[in-house]
Amino acid sequence: MLKRPFLIACFLSLTACQTTQDAVQADASDQQTHIKPTQIQTQTDVIKAQPFPTAPIHEEDIWQRIRQQISFAPSSHPRVIRRVNWYLQHPNYMDTISQRAGPLLYYIVTEIEKRGLPIELALMPLIETDFDMQAYSHKHASGLWQLTPLIAKHYGIEINPWYDGRQDLIDSTRVALDFLTYLHKRFDGNWYHAVAAYNTGEGRVLRAIENNRKAGKSTDFFALQLPRQTRHYVPKLIAATQLLKQKLMPFPAIANTPAITTVSLPAATILDRDPQWSMLAELNTGYARFPALLGGPNRLIIPVDKAQQFQAYAKNLPTMPSNQWQTYTVRRGDSLSVIAANYELSVRQLKSFNQLRSDTIRIGQQLVLPVLADQHYTYTVKSGDSLWRIAKQFNVSVNKLKQWNALSSSTLQIGKELTLFLTAP
Structure with missing residues (x-):
């Protein structure tokens, strides 16, 4: 019974020793926390001054x-507390997180270390999506890192009917x-502003920042007038790092060894339906119509x-298994662009398939064309339908329904047509 208050007391004493006085006023919602914050820390200079440690291999x-490797200074701000x-209060939460992060975290940490970025960024998928690679948001963001289509395409990610990077x-x-990295430079090295x-x-x-500067106020993150979600977004990241750094709760162990690797494939590969490879769909969620590895x-x-x-x-896998490809006969009025559009392909893909x-x-x-699925089905939304109900009816996941139909919301309109790609039972 005494363990949690003791941990909180240790947490407060550690953070209070490392904070500096700031005149920032906490918003009204911050006053409801049952642990009173001590001094509010000025984050900016601390983060700039501390070098990132060498990886403990x-x-x-x-x-x-x-x-x-955690280098962000702790904070006793009410939002963090x-x-x-x-x-x-949710001790089993990290069990779920570790299970999901198990195949992914070593790769993410290694990529962050290669760039010399703060290791805290490895915890952003925890804050963003609970390490769910197929997460969608109402703002049209998708994936582990919740990237919007605009940002994704700007940085070269492919998004098409077959693949969403x-x-x-x-x-x-x-x-x-x-x-x-761009945001870090844009905000003069302040990681809290960048995040x-x-x-x-x-x-x-x-x-x-400019409004506070003109008003003579602090430009510290906690002093800024930002949307409510953002006001709590950075504190969530700080809180997670402090839980780990100060050992306030257990993080179920994940082996510090590579969990995944990649293999190169020929263009236009479709795997057969051997059950032993069905688990690969969970690691390759970018392919919308797995086991068709097209468009990626x-x-x-x-x-x-x-x-x-x-x-x-x-080595023995045909690039074009006969039972998963179909033959198309060119008709009058056809062109590569027309055929490609009808089958949700690019002209480049169509030319590649047919050399x-x-x-x-x-x-x-x-011409040879990929079979979309065992059954390419169009479903019209009826009164009382929900994504969950439709997914259950056709034995598919809600995330796949969203991916197939480019849905960023779970809200459906009556009469909307949904596309489903169903496999044979």
Whole structure:
């Protein structure tokens, strides 16, 4: 019974020793926390001054590898304390997080270290999506790092009917870290401002800073007038780092070894339906119509312990299995662009499938096209329907329904047509 108050007392004493006086006024909602904050810390100079530690490669647990590198200063601000309390009141939460993060976290941490970025960024997928690679938001953001289509495409991510790189671990991590690096420079090295801008947009943060500057107020993150979600976004990240750094609650161990690797594939590969490879869909959520690996980077993420087995399997895998490709006969009025649009392909893909060197086709010519699924089904939304109910009816996931139909919200309109790609039972 005494363990949690003792941990909180230790937490407050540690943070109070490292804070400096600031005249920032906490908003009304911050006063409701049952742990009173001590001094509010001025974050900016502390973050700029502290170098990022060298990676402790000897650690056996990836969480401890992160813990040893944490450089953000702790805070006793009410928003941080309230989030710490929330974590402590949900002790099983980190069990779920560790289970989801297990295959992903080593890769993310390694990519952050390669760039010399603060290790705290490895916890952003926890704050964004609870390490859910298929998460969607009402703001049209998607994937582990909640990238919007605009940001994703600006940094070179492919988004098409077959593949959404925002839901791919490798593509999305690259773009998220590119974007965060840009924001860090944009905000003169202040990571809290950069992380806030990642959440709400750089324009809002810049305006908030300028408004405070004109009013003679502090430009510390906690002093800025930002949307409510953003005001609590950075404190969530700080709270998670403090929980780990100060060992306020257990983080179930994840081995500090590579969990995944990649294998290169020929263009236009469709896996067969061997059940032993069905689990690969969970690591390759960027491919909207798995096992059709089309429209993406021609690689597959696989568990390290399956690498040799898959390499042997892939050697004998036809690029175009006959039962998953169909023949199309060119008709009068057809063109590559018309056929490609009808089958939700690009002209480049269509030419690649058929080894065409030009855009010229002739009537009667045979083309090969991928089979969309065992059944390509259109469902019309009725009164009382929900994504959950439709997903249950067709034995698919809600996330797949959203991905197939580019839905960023769970709200459906009566009469809306949804596309489903169903496999044979």
